[in-house]
Amino acid sequence: MLYPGALKKLVEVLCRFPGIGPKTAQRLAFFLLGQSREEVVAIARAMVEAKDRLSFCKDCGSLAETDQCAYCNDYQRDRSLLCIVQEPRDVLVLEQTGRYRGLYHVLHGALSPLDGIGPEELKLDQLVERIKKLGVQEVIIATNPNVEGDATAGYLARLFSPLSIRVTRIAFGLPVGGDIEYADELTLSRALDGRREM
Amino acid sequence: MLYPGALKKLVEVLCRFPGIGPKTAQRLAFFLLGQSREEVVAIARAMVEAKDRLSFCKDCGSLAETDQCAYCNDYQRDRSLLCIVQEPRDVLVLEQTGRYRGLYHVLHGALSPLDGIGPEELKLDQLVERIKKLGVQEVIIATNPNVEGDATAGYLARLFSPLSIRVTRIAFGLPVGGDIEYADELTLSRALDGRREM
Numbered sequence: 001m002l003y004p005g006a007l008k009k010l011v012e013v014l015c016r017f018p019g020i021g022p023k024t025a026q027r028l029a030f031f032l033l034g035q036s037r038e039e040v041v042a043i044a045r046a047m048v049e050a051k052d053r054l055s056f057c058k059d060c061g062s063l064a065e066t067d068q069c070a071y072c073n074d075y076q077r078d079r080s081l082l083c084i085v086q087e088p089r090d091v092l093v094l095e096q097t098g099r100y101r102g103l104y105h106v107l108h109g110a111l112s113p114l115d116g117i118g119p120e121e122l123k124l125d126q127l128v129e130r131i132k133k134l135g136v137q138e139v140i141i142a143t144n145p146n147v148e149g150d151a152t153a154g155y156l157a158r159l160f161s162p163l164s165i166r167v168t169r170i171a172f173g174l175p176v177g178g179d180i181e182y183a184d185e186l187t188l189s190r191a192l193d194g195r196r197e198m
Numbered sequence: 199m200l201y202p203g204a205l206k207k208l209v210e211v212l213c214r215f216p217g218i219g220p221k222t223a224q225r226l227a228f229f230l231l232g233q234s235r236e237e238v239v240a241i242a243r244a245m246v247e248a249k250d251r252l253s254f255c256k257d258c259g260s261l262a263e264t265d266q267c268a269y270c271n272d273y274q275r276d277r278s279l280l281c282i283v284q285e286p287r288d289v290l291v292l293e294q295t296g297r298y299r300g301l302y303h304v305l306h307g308a309l310s311p312l313d314g315i316g317p318e319e320l321k322l323d324q325l326v327e328r329i330k331k332l333g334v335q336e337v338i339i340a341t342n343p344n345v346e347g348d349a350t351a352g353y354l355a356r357l358f359s360p361l362s363i364r365v366t367r368i369a370f371g372l373p374v375g376g377d378i379e380y381a382d383e384l385t386l387s388r389a390l391d392g393r394r395e396m
Contacts, residue, residue, distance in 0.1 A: 003290065004263050010248040013241045018229050030287050031216050032245055033252055040249040043211045044242035047230055050208040051238040054231055065202050089228050
């Protein structure tokens with residue numbers, strides 16, 4: 001027997017999750033088998049229910065319980081400000097700061113020619129249309145500080161230059177509570193570049 | 199909105215998995231939301247099906263598709279040999295070696311007084327009964343090489359001493375392909391203790 005069919009299948013589907021390899025999947029599978037049937041059904045149901053109840057906003061691409069998300073639907077928010085992020089979860093993190101009151105735009109990825117992700121895949125034409133339609137005055141680019149995120153930010157800045165709007169990117173530097181001694185050189189050089197008058 | 203109810207619930211259930219914290223759970227949740235409904239249903243179904251089809255053997259506690267596992271049911275296997283492991287997945291790993299042809303006994307844990315796991319929780323009385331009933335001649339203890347596993351092995355050895363059977367524990371030493379230079383002191387001292395004539 002070695003691997004019964006149902007276990008093999010379970011390990012296989014768990015391996016599809018990002019960051020979960022065969023060893024971790026096997027561990028998770030055995031955890032599930034050790035739970036009560038009700039518990040396993042509750043987990044399975046929560047997955048399908050979340051999928052059924054949640055989708056992505058047709059305008060900005062962030063998480064939504066209806067066609068349009070709560071941000072796009074909130075006319076108290078500043079429609080002249082648009083923050084561009086890579087993933088829907090980035091919106092939640094930015095909202096947790098409580099400092100941003102504009103709208104969002106989720107790219108659902110970053111430019112990555114090697115993975116075949118270009119401007120069409122990120123629907124950048126629609127993004128430009130949306131900026132024009134909303135009458136946005138400042139675009140804040142909040143892509144990740146890594147190769148893909150930097151390349152995407154650079155591409156977007158060039159793409160938006162004919163629109164005569166303000167294009168900014170969130171600051172990079174030392175994390176609050178961080179220690180200069182342990183900062184890597186790249187972060188430290190970005191912190192120096194981004195220095196401000198006191 | 200910040201965290202819609204269905205997402206909160208999903209992150210919460212994913213957090214129940216061992217080794218998965220809130221950040222990873224959120225990442226997995228967003229991965230699920232990005233999949234098609236069919237894909238999410240397939241994952242959910244694989245979990246419930248595995249739970250429905252698989253259980254633990256009434257005799258040895260390892261994974262089984264019926265009341266009794268394929269090992270206990272296989273009369274070609276050597277019934278005078280019993281290998282004791284902590285978890286059902288350990289049985290799969292040992293089977294993959296292809297070197298063991300005896301029976302198994304899964305403790306479903308290790309002695310850990312701080313977590314309230316004592317001899318009763320591991321049903322050690324039933325284990326002793328099983329050893330007597332099978333007429334086992336050698337017990338191979340394959341608990342993990344850590345504090346709980348060592349304590350459990352020591353306890354079992356004392357428990358079995360009145361039975362006048364051979365009690366062994368699997369060897370500890372350098373992993374094959376390992377490098378003495380990078381071995382930790384504990385492993386190296388166990389490797390020295392376990393040295394054999396060439």
